[in-house]
Amino acid sequence: MVESDDPLLTLVLQSLDDDQAQDLVTIDLEGKSSIADFMVIASGRSTRQVAAMAQKLGERLKKAGFGNPRVEGLPAADWVLVDAGGVIVHLFRPEVRSFYNLERMWGFDGPSGAA
Incomplete structure (x- = not known):
């Protein structure tokens, strides 16, 4: 897991x-985009896991005071897509993630590009 000085990213x-x-994969967007400070891309094994991760993340962010x-x-x-303000999170099923390949669009080679 990546250590971060940003409490939102850490959560x-x-x-x-x-x-x-x-x-x-964590992509630092500072100086590259005004949409957020960081983009996080991750995969789940199934649609059920992807949905559960998104819902739990939303609950944890709200509980921690991030709105x-x-x-x-x-x-x-x-x-x-979970838009938490300073951090944008994309959660995919693996096949869908490889199809859209957001990492490459932002200058990364794939899931091993950064984490």
Whole structure:
């Protein structure tokens, strides 16, 4: 797991780690985009796991005082986006993740690019 000085990013990474997310990638967007400070991309083994990770992450963020994040992509849960303000989280089923390949679009080679 990545250590971070950003409490929001730390909570996101810990939540995903607790829920057994796979192939976590953290992309630092500072200076590259105004949408957020960080983008986190992770995979779940099934639509059920992807949906559960997104819902639990939303609950944990709210409980920790980070507001009510916007969640898009439920109930299909092939690709769920959680907008937590400073951190944007993309949760995918592995096949969908490889199809869209967001890591490459942001200058990473794949799940092993950074974590």
